[in-house]
Amino acid sequence: MLCKRIIIMDKGRSIVTGTNEELKAMISTSEKIVVGFSEVGDETIQKMKSIPHVMDIEKAGEDYIIKFENGFNNLANLMEFIQENELTYTKLHSQLPSLNDVFLELTGKELRD
Numbered sequence: 001m002l003c004k005r006i007i008i009m010d011k012g013r014s015i016v017t018g019t020n021e022e023l024k025a026m027i028s029t030s031e032k033i034v035v036g037f038s039e040v041g042d043e044t045i046q047k048m049k050s051i052p053h054v055m056d057i058e059k060a061g062e063d064y065i066i067k068f069e070n071g072f073n074n075l076a077n078l079m080e081f082i083q084e085n086e087l088t089y090t091k092l093h094s095q096l097p098s099l100n101d102v103f104l105e106l107t108g109k110e111l112r113d
Helices: 022-026 041-048 074-084 101-109
Strands: 006-008 013-019 030-036 054-062 061-066 089-095
Touching: 006 101, 013 022, 013 054, 013 089, 013 101, 022 101, 030 074, 041 054, 074 089
Parallel strands: none
Antiparallel strands: 006 013, 030 061, 030 089, 054 061
């Protein structure tokens, strides 16, 4: 099977070239888990950073975006933390990195037209 090569450019300059999978493997974030809690304190969010492979936690509206550096067992580890701390969640889903994530991490900027 022929793999499509992608060129990531910034201001007319080639930054990196590779397949979709190769480009995604170049960045440290391997998975994001978005979770909404009915009630959670700042102390609990700080404690959540002790979950294995958590790189960062961002608040986005009512949700928290938890960035992981390793794609193995992240959801299971987060669910274990939620159960141990008796938290109630309103939404929970996992996202693999997008090409926008690759561009953002490599250039520090969002994709633009």
